Amino acid sequence: MTAATATTPLTRGVFGRASLKRNRRWALIASYVFLIVFAIFFLLPPYYMIITALKSDAEVAHMAHNPWIIAEGITFEQFKLLFTQSDFLIFFKNTAIVTVCTVVITMCISVLAAFSLGRMKFWGSGILATGIFLTYLVPDTLLFIPLFQIVKSLGLLNSYWGMVLVYPTLTVPFCTWIMIGYFQSIPKELDEAALIDGAGQMQMLFKIFIPVALPGIIAATIFSFTVSWAAFVYPMTFLYSADQQVLTVGTVTSLIKADVYKWGMLMAGALVAAAPPLIIYAFLMDYYIAGLTAGATKG
Amino acid sequence: MAEVALRNVVKKYDDVVAVSSINLDIPNNEFLVLVGPSGCGKSTTLRMIAGLEEITAGEIVIGGEVVNDLPPKDRDIAMVFQNYALYPHMTVAENMSFGLKLRKFAKDEIKARVDNAAKILDITELLTRRPKQLSGGQRQRVAMGRAIVRNPKVFLFDEPLSNLDAKLRVQMRTEIKRVHQKVKTTTIYVTHDQVEAMTLADRIVVMNGGKIEQIGSPNDLYHHPKTRFVAGFIGSPAMNLIPAKLETNGSSLKVRLSDNLSFPVPENRAARYRGAIGKDVLLGLRPEHITETRGANGASGNSHEFPATLDVVEPMGMETMVFFKVDGVEVCGRVEPTAAKGSGETMLLRANLDHMHLIDPNTNRVL
Amino acid sequence: MADTLHSWNPTVATTAARPASKLLKFLRRRSAIAFVMCLPLMTVIGGLVIYPAFYSIYLSMLNKSQTRFIGLSNFTYLLSRDVFWMVVEQSAIFALTAVFFKALIGLVTAHLINNLPVKGQRKWRGMLLVPWVIPLALSTLGWWWMFDPTHSALNWIINLFGGDEIAWLSNPYWARFSVILVNVWYGAPFFLIMYLAALKSVPEQLYEAAAIDGASAWQKFVHITLPMMRNIIAITILFSLIVTFANFDIVQIMTAGGPRNMTHVFATYSFLTGIRSGDLPLGSAVSLFMLPILAVSAIFILRGVRKRGREIG
Numbered sequence: 001m002t003a004a005t006a007t008t009p010l011t012r013g014v015f016g017r018a019s020l021k022r023n024r025r026w027a028l029i030a031s032y033v034f035l036i037v038f039a040i041f042f043l044l045p046p047y048y049m050i051i052t053a054l055k056s057d058a059e060v061a062h063m064a065h066n067p068w069i070i071a072e073g074i075t076f077e078q079f080k081l082l083f084t085q086s087d088f089l090i091f092f093k094n095t096a097i098v099t100v101c102t103v104v105i106t107m108c109i110s111v112l113a114a115f116s117l118g119r120m121k122f123w124g125s126g127i128l129a130t131g132i133f134l135t136y137l138v139p140d141t142l143l144f145i146p147l148f149q150i151v152k153s154l155g156l157l158n159s160y161w162g163m164v165l166v167y168p169t170l171t172v173p174f175c176t177w178i179m180i181g182y183f184q185s186i187p188k189e190l191d192e193a194a195l196i197d198g199a200g201q202m203q204m205l206f207k208i209f210i211p212v213a214l215p216g217i218i219a220a221t222i223f224s225f226t227v228s229w230a231a232f233v234y235p236m237t238f239l240y241s242a243d244q245q246v247l248t249v250g251t252v253t254s255l256i257k258a259d260v261y262k263w264g265m266l267m268a269g270a271l272v273a274a275a276p277p278l279i280i281y282a283f284l285m286d287y288y289i290a291g292l293t294a295g296a297t298k299g
Numbered sequence: 300m301a302e303v304a305l306r307n308v309v310k311k312y313d314d315v316v317a318v319s320s321i322n323l324d325i326p327n328n329e330f331l332v333l334v335g336p337s338g339c340g341k342s343t344t345l346r347m348i349a350g351l352e353e354i355t356a357g358e359i360v361i362g363g364e365v366v367n368d369l370p371p372k373d374r375d376i377a378m379v380f381q382n383y384a385l386y387p388h389m390t391v392a393e394n395m396s397f398g399l400k401l402r403k404f405a406k407d408e409i410k411a412r413v414d415n416a417a418k419i420l421d422i423t424e425l426l427t428r429r430p431k432q433l434s435g436g437q438r439q440r441v442a443m444g445r446a447i448v449r450n451p452k453v454f455l456f457d458e459p460l461s462n463l464d465a466k467l468r469v470q471m472r473t474e475i476k477r478v479h480q481k482v483k484t485t486t487i488y489v490t491h492d493q494v495e496a497m498t499l500a501d502r503i504v505v506m507n508g509g510k511i512e513q514i515g516s517p518n519d520l521y522h523h524p525k526t527r528f529v530a531g532f533i534g535s536p537a538m539n540l541i542p543a544k545l546e547t548n549g550s551s552l553k554v555r556l557s558d559n560l561s562f563p564v565p566e567n568r569a570a571r572y573r574g575a576i577g578k579d580v581l582l583g584l585r586p587e588h589i590t591e592t593r594g595a596n597g598a599s600g601n602s603h604e605f606p607a608t609l610d611v612v613e614p615m616g617m618e619t620m621v622f623f624k625v626d627g628v629e630v631c632g633r634v635e636p637t638a639a640k641g642s643g644e645t646m647l648l649r650a651n652l653d654h655m656h657l658i659d660p661n662t663n664r665v666l
Numbered sequence: 667m668a669d670t671l672h673s674w675n676p677t678v679a680t681t682a683a684r685p686a687s688k689l690l691k692f693l694r695r696r697s698a699i700a701f702v703m704c705l706p707l708m709t710v711i712g713g714l715v716i717y718p719a720f721y722s723i724y725l726s727m728l729n730k731s732q733t734r735f736i737g738l739s740n741f742t743y744l745l746s747r748d749v750f751w752m753v754v755e756q757s758a759i760f761a762l763t764a765v766f767f768k769a770l771i772g773l774v775t776a777h778l779i780n781n782l783p784v785k786g787q788r789k790w791r792g793m794l795l796v797p798w799v800i801p802l803a804l805s806t807l808g809w810w811w812m813f814d815p816t817h818s819a820l821n822w823i824i825n826l827f828g829g830d831e832i833a834w835l836s837n838p839y840w841a842r843f844s845v846i847l848v849n850v851w852y853g854a855p856f857f858l859i860m861y862l863a864a865l866k867s868v869p870e871q872l873y874e875a876a877a878i879d880g881a882s883a884w885q886k887f888v889h890i891t892l893p894m895m896r897n898i899i900a901i902t903i904l905f906s907l908i909v910t911f912a913n914f915d916i917v918q919i920m921t922a923g924g925p926r927n928m929t930h931v932f933a934t935y936s937f938l939t940g941i942r943s944g945d946l947p948l949g950s951a952v953s954l955f956m957l958p959i960l961a962v963s964a965i966f967i968l969r970g971v972r973k974r975g976r977e978i979g
Contacts, residue, residue, distance in 0.1 A: 031781040035790055038775050042797050042851065048819055049808040060817070067819040113707035120700035128704065130968065135715050137905070137964045139912030141933035142957070145940045145950045146718035146725055169714045176707060189384035192351050193445075197398030198372035201699055207397075211388040230801030232915045233933070237941055248803040252919055263811055270804040281799045285792055288799075292856070293863040 053078050053268035060264045078264040079272070087242045088269055091250035094160045095229060095273075098246060102167040102228040103221060109172050110220060114179030115205050119191065129180060136173035140233045143169075151238050160244050166234050171224035178223075178294040182216030183209055219291030222284060226277045247273040301362030301375075301452035301485060302327045303348065308357035310343050317343045319509045320357070325487065330479050332488045334496040335506035335532070342457055344506070345489045349455050350374050362452050372401075377446035378455040381462060383438045385430040385445075392417075392426040395444045409448075416447040419481060420474075436467045443475070447482060454479075456488040460495060472498055493533050497521070505529050522654075527663040530583050530656060536620065538656075539589070539630045543582040545575045545657065554582050554657070557626040565601035565652055572657055575666055583656035583665070586620065589632030591639075592649045601652045607632075612642045621646065726951040730944070740951040749927050750935070750952075756842065757931045761911040764849040768910075769903055771850065772857020777887075779858070780865045791862060798855040806919045809848045810835075813920070838928035841921050845929055848916050853909075857902055864898040865891065901970040904963045912956060932956050 048067075052060060054074045065071035082088050116122070117129050147166055148157075156162030186209065194208050210217060235249040242254050251269045255262070281288050303325040310318040318340040325331050333341040346352040348359055350371035359366050366374050377398075385394050392413055399409045417423045420440045430438055439459060446454055459475070460468045476499055479486055490496055496503050497517040505512040505520065505528070513520060513529045524530035530538050543554040545564075552564035552572060562582070564572060592604055607623040607630075619639040621632045632648055640646040657666040729736050744750045779790050797805060812819050813834035821831040834844045868891060876886050892899075914933035917923065923930035923938060930938070932952060940949015 027781060031778045035775070035778050035782075035794075038771070038778075039790075039793055042794050042855065045805055045808040045812060045851070046796060046800065048812055049805075052811065063817055063822075067817070067822050109706040109710060112703040116700040116703035120696045120703075122697035122700040122704075125700065125704075128708070131711070132707070133968060133971070134964055135711050137908055137960070137967065138715060138719075139908060139933075139956075139960070141912045141914045141936065142953050142960065143715065143718045143722060145936065145946055145953060146722040147714070148941065149721070149725065149946065150714075150718060166714060168710050172707060172710050187382060187384065189380040189382055190386065192349075192371075193378065193380060193384040193386075194397075195351065196349060196371045196376065196378050197445075197449075198401040201696070203401065208386060212386070214388070226799070226801075230803065232801075232803040232918075233937075236914075236918070237937070248801055252803055252807055261814075263814070263817070266807060267811065270807045274800045274804045277799055277801060278796075281795075285788075285795075289791075289795070289859055289863075292798075292859055 049267045049271055052264055053271050055264055057262070057264055078268040081262075081265050082268045082272065086255055086265070086269070087245070087250065088247075088255070088272070090243060091245050091247045091254075092273070094244060095247040098160050098163045098167065099225060099228045101164045102171060103224045105164070106168050106171040106175055106224040107217070107221060109168065110175035110179050111205075111210065111217070113176045114183055115209055117176070118180040118183035119209075120201075129177075132173045132176050132180075135169075136177055140170060140231070144233050144237050147234070148237055157238055158240050158244050160239065160246065162238050163228075163231070163235060163246065166238070167228045167231060170231060171227050175220040175224055178291060179213070179216055179220055181294060182213040186212050215287060215290065216294075218284065218287045219294060222280055222288050223291045225280065226288075229277055303362075303453055303485060303487065304358075304360040305344070305348070306358040306360070308344070308347060308359060309355045310340070310347060310352060311355045316509055318347070321511055323504065323511075323514075325485060327485055328483045330476075330486045330488065330499060330501045331504060332490060332496040332500035332502075333504045333506060334490055334493055335512075337491055339506040340509040341489045341491075341504075341506045345455055345457055345487060348453070348487060349376055349378050375452045376455055377449045377451040377453075378457065379439075379442045379446050379459045381458040383430070383442040383462075385438055385441055387430050390427050390429055391422065391433070391441050391444070394430070394441055395448050398445065398449050412448040412450070413444075416444045419447060419478060420444050435463050436471060439463065439471055440474070443478060447478070450484075452485065454484050454486040454488075456486065456490075458490055459488075460490070461492070468495075475499060494535060497533070503533075505532060507532075523665075524583075524656065525665050527581065527583075527658045527660075527665070530658065530665060534585055536586050536631050538583050538585045540658065541582045541584070541625055541628050541630060542660075543580055545572060545578055545580050547576055552576065554580065554655075556582065560605055560625060562603045562650055562652055562655070563601065564655075568655075572666055575657065575659065579660060580666070581658040581660050583658055584650060584652075585654060586631040586633040588651040588654045589630070590649055590651070591634040592647045602649050603652060604647055604649045606645050607648050608645045609640055609642050612639055614639070621648075623648075722950050722954060725947050726954055728947040730947060732947060740948050741954075744948070744951060744955070749930070752927055753930045753932060753935045753952075754955075756929060757911060759842065760846060760849070760913075760917075760931055761907055764846050764853065764910050765903060765906050767846075767850045768853040768857050768906060769899070771854040772861050772902075773899075775854070775858045776861035776865055779862060791859070794858055795855045797852050798859075802852055802915045803919060805852065806848060806916050809844075809851075810920050813844055835921055836925055838925050841925060841929045845916050845920060848920070849910060849913060852916070853906060856906065860898060860902045861895065864895045868894045897970050897974045901967055901974065904967045904970070908960050908963050908967075911959060 051068070051070050054076070055070055056072060056075050056077065059065070059070075059072045113132075117125050117132075147169075151157055151162045151166065154162070154165070156165060190208060190212070191204055194204050199207060230248060231246075232248045235246045239245050239249065242250070245254060251266070251273050255266055255269050303323070305321050305323040308318060308321045309316070321340075321344060323331075333344060335341045343352060347354050348361075350366065350369060354367060361374055361376070386397065389397065395413045395416060396409045399412065404412075413426070414423070417426055420443060422437065422440050422444060425433060425437060425441070430441070433441065442459070456475075460471055463471060472495060475488075479499075488496075488499060500517055502514060502516055503520055504514050507528050512532075513525045515523070520529060520533050524533060524538075527540070531540060541556055543556045546553055546555050546561075548561075548563065551566065552569050553561045554564060555561040607621075607625075609621050609623050610629070611622040613620040613622075614636060616636070618633050619636045621634055621639060622629055623632070624630065634646075634648075638646075658664070659666055725732070726740055727735055727737055729739075775794060779787050779794075782790065811817075815833065815836060818831070818834065820834070824830070824832065832840055835841050872890050872894070873886055876890055881889065911931075912933055913931060914937065917929050917931055917934045918937065921929045923934045927935075932955060936949045936952035938949075939952055940946050943949075
């Protein structure tokens with residue numbers, strides 16, 4: 001190669017690399033700028049809820065200052081009010097009971113069914129698996145009126161045990177569906193090894209499948225927890241007295257007394273009510289996201 | 300420890316016959332290898348012995364008991380899988396003791412057995428690790444350990460080395476042989492690799508298309524294949540199978556490979572081949588029996604020298620493989636590196652006909 | 667010798683084992699166990715989904731006091747009412763607009779995050795998913811507070827830039843805009859997560875091969891990213907269409923269908939007629955109108971999921 005031919009591509013190369021680097025940096029900066037805009041959009045409401053909850057009633061009502069900052073000092077009186085002057089703690093307890101029961105029931109039903117459908121197969125199991133997925137697509141607002149009649153005829157109207165009865169319809173199909181995916185991803189040789197080692201079906205489920213598919217179990221548990229914690233249509237329809245009410249409906253309806261909106265307390269209530277799912281999300285984000293995306297990618 | 304027997308065992312999937320009427324007698328302590336190409340039914344046979352597949356017809360007997368209806372756990376067997384199938388959530392020690400725990404063995408008995416097996420396999424330092432933290436070879440050892448601790452009647456191996464790289468495979472092969480010599484448990488081993496089969500087996504069962512082609516010791520199969528399939532399958536590089544014609548040459552016989560190349564048939568084979576005179580046959584000759592002319596080996600006995608124009612020359616270090624064509628069919632020879640010529644050149648080669656085989660291309664049986 | 671041993675032993679073993687093993691075999695039958703394990707699931711789905719679904723059809727053909735069978739009168743009554751047609755129109759506008767913007771924002775943000783150095787992606791993803799994690803009823807309450815007619819913090823910002831105050835929830839058209847805005851805010855993160863997962867599943871080599879072939883960023887997006895993600899985009903959109911179409915929380919909390927019934931969607935209208943006004947059959951008929959569009963979406967989703975399942979292996 002002669003010197004002339006060697007130098008031209010070399011300089012072009014150096015120049016090209018530099019501009020490539022610069023392009024990349026600009027793309028990165030643009031990405032950050034847009035992401036910040038979106039982040040503001042997504043985080044504005046929770047931010048405003050937090051600062052409202054930390055303001056005094058007077059500051060909330062008078063709008064003398066910029067509403068987006070706390071001008072007259074942080075106060076926790078709204079939370080104190082919430083816990084002492086309202087039924088909030090009853091709602092919280094009811095929600096906790098309903099959610100824990102729903103999660104336990106859901107996981108028992110789903111894991112058993114998923115083990116059976118994902119591994120053992122029987123006549124009609126393929127149709128059943130498809131049926132489960134279709135059931136998952138049925139929204140709660142399609143069936144709340146006939147369910148109202150059913151819950152009523154069982155004497156569970158205005159009782160949070162009625163929620164324990166109907167919430168599994170929201171959680172079981174999806175949890176079963178994703179657990180089928182997780183169980184199917186376990187290599188077949190693992191059950192054969194367990195079979196030869198002398199495990200029965202139940203030992204296989206509890207000693208091999210559940211421990212190995214633990215990430216799936218966690219994802220499904222988180223899913224059923226968040227769904228039953230956030231459910232709104234069913235309690236709105238089936239519950240009406242404060243002693244049976246759950247957090248979502250209770251915060252939205254009962255905390256609003258007459259025409260006086262106690263916005264500070266309302267926001268404090270909403271924040272405390274939203275805290276459990278947010279805390280779970282903060283600590284188990286990867287499982288949460290795995291559960292979220294599993295429906296479409298694990299099928 | 301026990302003997303195993305298969306009596307007319309058949310496996311059908313719907314209408315597809317995977318294994319057709321197999322008969323096998325495996326004496327106590329034997330290391331038996333089932334070998335064949337993929338889809339030949341060897342794995343299915345093994346899985347039927349394990350109880351992982353139901354048998355369609357026939358009988359499987361382990362230690363004198365018909366086990367057709369017994370689930371795997373009651374057959375007193377242990378199995379090593381191709382992908383190891385270690386329980387990912389258990390430590391090595393827990394993996395090895397799982398079967399014993401399910402069988403309600405006493406704690407100190409379990410510990411003693413695990414420690415002993417770990418010592419045999421040299422994995423004592425790994426006992427507290429999890430499978431994810433182990434290399435392929437170590438996982439393989441643990442899988443074997445899981446089998447050893449059970450002290451079963453029979454060991455079943457399903458292609459245990461095919462997930463390992465070439466070097467490790469050779470190492471683990473020796474390891475398996477060493478372990479068998481120590482524990483002596485009856486072993487049935489499935490592989491598609493004939494080298495593995497040759498090196499490990501007391502006896503080899505060559506399977507093809509759901510049938511047994513031949514059963515015999517490694518040397519027996521190598522030197523006296525009974526079918527064209529076995530002749531071609533056992534040995535690497537494979538035996539040359541050259542279309543030829545068996546003709547008379549005065550009082551003796553000759554195989555005519557092409558218009559200008561014929562090999563004389565050794566006198567002691569003449570009676571055996573008499574019936575095939577005038578017929579098309581396949582001449583089977585292993586590469587190591589086509590060598591260079593100088594040197595002492597093969598100088599005596601029945602050999603025939605012929606010139607060949609080399610197509611491809613592959614130096615292997617210890618020897619050099621030479622490829623040439625006989626009437627369009629590629630033939631491989633094995634020569635001393637110093638004697639080899641370059642490709643395109645003509646070299647004088649010697650065929651050692653004491654080791655020749657003739658195969659009837661219609662029945663595919665060795666004459 | 668070995669042969670005699672075999673032929674002698676099996677007969678003993680078989681005669682002893684056969685009668686017991688038949689029973690055992692039946693009990694062991696995996697399909698029987700498998701069926702039993704599915705029973706609780708089938709009870710829940712049968713009793714609380716399939717039975718109510720058919721019951722709902724029956725219910726919708728009764729009169730208000732559920733004493734008389736009136737055929738399709740509830741349906742024909744609805745079709746003759748202007749309010750109902752407004753519900754149909756608003757449901758369609760609500761679902762289509764919201765899903766479009768959710769998909770768009772989701773796709774854009776997923777790409778932006780995917781552009782970042784891998785180390786920072788987790789943090790951004792975690793932050794942008796927050797709206798999806800807060801129970802919708804509660805975050806809607808927060809939005810409602812931001813839309814409050816006298817204290818609107820959003821209007822404060824608009825004033826700051828010299829704009830006129832907006833009657834977010836009392837002007838019917840702004841009310842329609844507001845409920846869609848909240849739905850987009852809530853649902854876009856779901857799209858973001860789905861797309862991000864899909865983006866990560868596109869093999870890096872494809873982009874490298876395209877780069878060597880001289881493709882620009884836009885060409886890579888059009889010829890590699892989009893085709894590879896087509897299926898997941900379709901699934902997510904259809905799924906979101908169902909959920910958005912059947913949404914209840916946002917409209918119920920912020921406007922309860924008002925002003926002038928302009929923001930009603932099927933779910934809230936069904937709640938109003940069925941539960942609030944006590945005409946369960948009529949309410950049931952309203953929700954049943956959702957069924958066709960849900961069923962069509964569901965069928966396409968199922969097809970897409972199956973296809974994706976095959977693509978993944």
